[in-house]
Amino acid sequence: MATKIIMPKLGFDMATGKIVRWLKREGDPVRKGEPLLEIETDKATVELEATADGVLEKILVGESVEVPVGDPVGEIVSPTERNTGTGQPAGKTPLSAATGMMAAPVAVASPPVTAPAAQSRLSSRLDASPLAKRMAAELGIDLQRVEGSGPGGRITKEDIETYQVTMKVVPALPMATEEPKVAGASAEGKPLSRMRQTIARRMAESKGPVPQFYLTTDVDMAPGMVVVNQLNEAGKGEDLRVSPLSLVMRASALALRKYPNLNASFGGDRLIMHDDVNVGVAVAVEGGLLTPVIAHCDQKSVAEIARQTRAAAERARSGKLSRDDLTQGTFSVSNLGAYDIDHFVAIVNPPEAAIMAIGTAREVPIVDGGQVRVSLRMKLTLSADHRVTDGAEAARFLQEVKRLLQSPLSLFL
Amino acid sequence: MTLITYRDAVRDALREEMHRDPRVFIMGEEVGVWGGSYAVTQNMLREFGDKRVRDTPIAEGIIVGAGIGAAMGGLRPVCELMTVNFGLLASDMLINHAAKLHYMFAGQVKVPLVVRAVGGSGRQLAATHSQSLEVLFAYIPGLKVVMPATPYDAKGLLKAAIRDDDPVLYIEHSLLYPIKGEVPTGDYLVPIGASDIKREGKDVTIIAWSRMVHVALQAAEILGREGISAEVVDLRTLRPLDMEPVIRSFMKTNHAIVVEEDWRTFGIGAEVAVQIYEQAFGYLDAPIVRCAGAEVPMPYAKNLEALAVPTAGDVVRAAKELIG
Numbered sequence: 001m002a003t004k005i006i007m008p009k010l011g012f013d014m015a016t017g018k019i020v021r022w023l024k025r026e027g028d029p030v031r032k033g034e035p036l037l038e039i040e041t042d043k044a045t046v047e048l049e050a051t052a053d054g055v056l057e058k059i060l061v062g063e064s065v066e067v068p069v070g071d072p073v074g075e076i077v078s079p080t081e082r083n084t085g086t087g088q089p090a091g092k093t094p095l096s097a098a099t100g101m102m103a104a105p106v107a108v109a110s111p112p113v114t115a116p117a118a119q120s121r122l123s124s125r126l127d128a129s130p131l132a133k134r135m136a137a138e139l140g141i142d143l144q145r146v147e148g149s150g151p152g153g154r155i156t157k158e159d160i161e162t163y164q165v166t167m168k169v170v171p172a173l174p175m176a177t178e179e180p181k182v183a184g185a186s187a188e189g190k191p192l193s194r195m196r197q198t199i200a201r202r203m204a205e206s207k208g209p210v211p212q213f214y215l216t217t218d219v220d221m222a223p224g225m226v227v228v229n230q231l232n233e234a235g236k237g238e239d240l241r242v243s244p245l246s247l248v249m250r251a252s253a254l255a256l257r258k259y260p261n262l263n264a265s266f267g268g269d270r271l272i273m274h275d276d277v278n279v280g281v282a283v284a285v286e287g288g289l290l291t292p293v294i295a296h297c298d299q300k301s302v303a304e305i306a307r308q309t310r311a312a313a314e315r316a317r318s319g320k321l322s323r324d325d326l327t328q329g330t331f332s333v334s335n336l337g338a339y340d341i342d343h344f345v346a347i348v349n350p351p352e353a354a355i356m357a358i359g360t361a362r363e364v365p366i367v368d369g370g371q372v373r374v375s376l377r378m379k380l381t382l383s384a385d386h387r388v389t390d391g392a393e394a395a396r397f398l399q400e401v402k403r404l405l406q407s408p409l410s411l412f413l
Numbered sequence: 414m415t416l417i418t419y420r421d422a423v424r425d426a427l428r429e430e431m432h433r434d435p436r437v438f439i440m441g442e443e444v445g446v447w448g449g450s451y452a453v454t455q456n457m458l459r460e461f462g463d464k465r466v467r468d469t470p471i472a473e474g475i476i477v478g479a480g481i482g483a484a485m486g487g488l489r490p491v492c493e494l495m496t497v498n499f500g501l502l503a504s505d506m507l508i509n510h511a512a513k514l515h516y517m518f519a520g521q522v523k524v525p526l527v528v529r530a531v532g533g534s535g536r537q538l539a540a541t542h543s544q545s546l547e548v549l550f551a552y553i554p555g556l557k558v559v560m561p562a563t564p565y566d567a568k569g570l571l572k573a574a575i576r577d578d579d580p581v582l583y584i585e586h587s588l589l590y591p592i593k594g595e596v597p598t599g600d601y602l603v604p605i606g607a608s609d610i611k612r613e614g615k616d617v618t619i620i621a622w623s624r625m626v627h628v629a630l631q632a633a634e635i636l637g638r639e640g641i642s643a644e645v646v647d648l649r650t651l652r653p654l655d656m657e658p659v660i661r662s663f664m665k666t667n668h669a670i671v672v673e674e675d676w677r678t679f680g681i682g683a684e685v686a687v688q689i690y691e692q693a694f695g696y697l698d699a700p701i702v703r704c705a706g707a708e709v710p711m712p713y714a715k716n717l718e719a720l721a722v723p724t725a726g727d728v729v730r731a732a733k734e735l736i737g
Contacts, residue, residue, distance in 0.1 A: 131667050134695040150699065150737065157667055157698045 003052040005036060005074040007067050014041050015267065018066040019073060023047075024056045030076060033137045037073070049140030054078040128155035135160045147194075158319075165323055166194045195288040206347050210266075211386040214345050217398050219405050221361045221378045227408040231303060244378060245281070245335045246306040248358055250411045251404035253277045253297035256331055259397040263330050265351035266387045272351075280329035280349060281309055283316040290316045291349060293329040302411055333358060343379035353388040356401070357381040414597055420590040422564035423453050423529075426571035427491060429600065431461055434489060437575055440467035441476055441493030441529075450495045451531060451590055473502035477528060481511050481580075484526040489575055497532040497546050497584055504549070511580035512555030523578045527571070532560070532584040533624055533674055534722055540710035543718070545675035547623075550582050551651035557581040557605055558651040562626035564594035566649055569603025577605060586624040606653040610662065614644035617668040617732050620659055620685055622648040625672040625723065632672075632728035639729075641736055651681060656688050663689055667698035668735050672723050677705035702731045 007017045020038040024030055035047040036056065050056075057077040061067050128136070128143050132155045136143045139160070146163045148155035192200065206212070224247050231242040256263040256277050265272040277298040280291040292312035297305055315321045332355040334346040339360070346357040361378035368375070380401065384394045404410050417425070431437045438461075439454060445468040448455035458466040469476050473494055480490040494500055500507065511524050534543035551558040557579055561567040567585070574581035611626055612633050621629040626647045633643035644662050648654065663669050669689055671682035682703040689701055704723040712718050 129667075129698040130694050131696050131698040154699075156737075 002057060003054065003076040004072040005048070005051070005076065007039065007069050007071050007073055008048065009069045010041050010046060014069060016066050016068050017041050019061055019063050020045055021063050022059055022074075026056055026059050028056050030054060030056050033140045035140065047140070050076055052076050052078070126155070127153060129157065131157050132160050139164060161322070162319055163194065165321055165326055166198055193287050195285075195290075199288050202350065203347055206350050210348055210350060212348055212383050213386050213391060213394070214381055214383050215391070215394055215398050216343055216379055216381040217402050219378050219380055219402050220375055221405070222376045224405050224408045225361070225376060227302075227411075231306075235303060240303055240306060241310060242302060242306040244337060244361055245333065245358060246302050246309065247405055247408060247411060248335075248356060248380065248401070249279050249281070249294065249297050249305050249309070249333055250300075250302045251401045252331060252333065252356055253279055253300075254404055254411070255397050255400040257298050258400055259393060261389045261393060262354045262384065262397050264353050264388055265330075266353070266385055271388060274330040276328070276330060278328050278330045280332040280352070281312065282332060282334040282346070283313045285317050285319075290321060290326065291329065291332055292316050292321055292325040293327065295328065331355070337361060337378070343381050345381055346383050348383050348385055350385075352385075354382055354384040354394070354397075357383065414595045416593050417564055417596050418590065419561075419564045419567050419585075419592050419594070420451065420453055422568040422594075422596055423571055423585060424455070424457070425596075426568040426575070427454065428457065428460070430572055430575045431457075431465060433600075434575075436487065436489045437491065438465040438467065438483075438488060439491045439493065440469050440480065442469055442471055442495055444468060444493050449493065451585075451587060453529075453585075453590075454493070473499045474506055477503040477506040477511065477526075480526045480528065481506060481514070481524055484524045484580075485514065485522050489525050489527075491527040491529060491575060494528060494530040496538075496542055497530040498542050498544050500528070500530055500546060500550070500582070503528070507550065507556065507580070507582065508553050512553050515579070516555060524580045525575075525578045526580040527574045527577075527583055528580070529571075529583045529585065531587050533586040533588065534706075534711050534718060535588045535624075537713060537715055537718060538711075539713040543711035545673075545706065547582075547584055547651055548675055548679070548681050551654075551681065553652075555580070556652060558584065559605055559649060560584045560586075560623040560651060561603075561649060562586075562589065562611075562621075562623055562647050564592070564596050566603050566609070566647070568596055569601050570605065570649065572600070573602040573605050576602070581605065584623065588624055589627075592627070603649070606650045606655050608655040608658045609647045609649055610644065610658055611647045612643070612645040614642035614666070616642045616666055616736055617670060618644050618646060618659065618662040618666045619670050619672060619728065619732070620646045620648065620682075621672040622651065622681075623674070625674050628723060628725050629672050629728060631725035632732065635725060635729050636732050639733075641732055643732060648681075648685075654684070654688075656685070656692065659685065660689065660692050663693050664696045667696050668732075670702045670704060670728060670731050670735065672704045672728055674706050674722055676708050677703055678708060680705055699735055702735055704728050704731050 017039040020040045022037045023035050030036060030050040032050055032053050034050050036050050037048050038045050039048055054076040056074060058075040061073040067073060126143050127148060141163060143155060146155050146159050149159050150156040221244060224244060228242050232240055260273055263274050263277055276296055278293050278295045279297040280293045282289050282291050294305055294308045312325060329352060331352055332349045334355060335358040336344055337358050337360045341359050343359040344357050346355045348355050359379040361376055363374050364377050365372050366375045382394055382398050443450055444454040445458040445466045476492050480492040483490045511526055514522050514524050532545055532547060547558055547560060550556055559570045559574060559581060561570045571583055574583050612630055619629040629645045633645050636643045644666060646659050646662055671685050673680050673682045675681060682705055686701040704727050707721040709721060711721060
């Protein structure tokens with residue numbers, strides 16, 4: 001049976017993909033895991049690998065053509081079928097001869113070998129565990145690009161998983177066509193880590209195409225802190241650590257239910273409304289940051305959100321996040337409350353529509369009924385995608401978050 | 414369920430099988446009047462009489478040889494060797510006769526013989542009486558070798574061994590006699606040739622048998638507190654070796670440690686490791702580690718003896734190095 005090559009869905013907001021170029025021609029032998037073609041989504045260019053060994057029998061969709069997710073773009077046929085299917089003796093007449101196309105005979109064809117790559121592979125033997133090799137073959141990952149953390153630099157299962165999480169797709173945007181010349185800079189520079197490359201790409205994808213606007217409000221956190229302290233006291237036995245962050249996550253999730261436009265993604269000619277409210281939390285890690293996602297925050301208690309956030313942050317710092325941890329976010333929060341930051345502006349994490357930046361809660365003088373008094377205040381800044389929402393709606397959303405935080409018992413309804 | 418010792422479990426299995434089947438009898442050095450060197454057969458002479466509980470001369474070749482003859486003649490003897498070290502004196506009987514007769518006589522005779530012996534170290538019995546010789550016998554096609562670690566397995570496996578039509582070497586461990594465990598009150602069997610998951614985990618598979626199962630479990634407990642989840646597989650039977658649970662576990666954890674009281678070189682751990690390599694190469698994330706006995710004749714000195722056998726600490730260290 002022929003194996004169909006299908007346009008894959010590479011993100012929940014992906015509806016179509018464009019074929020950039022085919023890396024194989026009809027009749028070329030292909031091996032499972034070998035790159036077949038490049039496809040371009042709205043976010044990145046990715047290589048699509050063969051899912052079976054055989055011969056690229058048909059190219060159904062040509063280059064530069066956009067096709068819906070799930071549509072077949074080509075077919076792979078196993079060499080045996082290919083021969084028996086035509087009723088011809090093995091290797092005599094390639095099937096596609098009928099269509100007037102030249103195809104390489106299976107028996108003599110071998111995958112094109114690019115000399116430098118082949119040489120580097122030979123000159124330094126790649127040390128990877130058998131499991132890592134198998135996983136890389138199945139996932140179509142080039143082991144040369146994976147950094148090994150095992151004894152003597154051996155690539156292990158964990159390295160493949162980390163690589164998979166930090167480098168799900170090949171960078172689409174050229175990083176820098178021209179290297180900036182700075183006096184006194186070392187000639188070679190410092191190569192970007194995988195994570196730094198991904199951060200660079202994603203942030204550029206946001207600031208460039210996503211027109212963002214920003215709203216800041218000031219929340220009275222005195223009632224919220226009472227609740228935080230009481231929860232932590234009650235959860236002392238299990239070392240529960242609720243923080244203003246947990247409250248903001250819960251409040252945001254509830255407010256997103258009320259203002260679903262902020263729990264959406266821009267989809268070109270339409271808005272993609274997400275059914276789930278999954279809140280990503282930016283976590284600083286060595287060399288960058290990761291955004292593990294706490295799913296269904298609208299359905300979880302403040303304590304549960306606190307527990308899961310802490311566990312996810314620990315996984316992030318120890319490099320143990322899974323792919324599930326990092327995908328399916330619909331909104332994000334970024335908390336610099338611990339860094340003595342008054343307020344700041346975060347960059348929307350696409351394809352999400354908004355992100356909330358949390359500053360430090362501090363005691364400040366305020367004017368209340370003509371009197372100056374001391375109040376515990378925390379600044380929240382919402383960054384939102386203007387293609388998805390507008391100032392007034394975002395302001396109402398932010399007001400709702402503020403209202404919930406200032407009457408924190410409503411977070412427990 | 415009742416909570417009984419490993420020693421009681423072995424005795425109960427013998428008593429129940431002797432009550433169930435009049436062909437079953439026991440013989441060995443001091444099994445009758447003295448009640449067994451490790452008190453396993455205590456009071457059995459009184460209960461079953463001297464026809465079925467027979468004291469023998471100190472002559473292991475004759476104990477096993479007579480057992481083979483009795484088994485060929487239709488009885489179901491359970492011979493006791495004081496320790497597996499004396500199995501060397503009976504090795505011709507075990508290897509050249511018990512293991513081969515059924516095959517060489519084209520199935521016309523069966524040898525439903527059980528030889529019980531105590532193996533392992535830990536009692537300052539010095540080099541000649543502290544060996545783990547299971548590998549010598551597990552090497553022989555035609556013999557079955559079982560090594561239970563818990564009272565439950567001890568009872569169920571001994572009953573299965575007595576009912577088995579092939580010769581079975583049943584090796585106990587002297588340090589296990591006082592340990593207690595839950596055992597069903599009624600009759601039950603533990604199949605020969607079935608490994609058993611003694612603790613579930615996901616990061617590393619620890620494979621052991623006999624007393625080392627307890628070392629592995631202790632290590633798993635410590636590792637669990639430090640965030641490494643260890644699965645412990647008890648082989649229970651060394652021949653026929655049931656690798657299926659080991660392979661299944663390894664495919665999940667991708668890391669394995671074999672803990673063995675016997676010597677490392679040419680030991681059981683080598684066989685287990687190579688079978689993992691053969692059957693699950695694509696699941697290997699790191700070389701398989703062996704925690705094995707030091708390659709020296711067992712020292713008599715208590716402190717040196719303790720150093721010659723793997724401990725939970727050794728296994729914990731190995732696991733941490735393996736997982737990183």
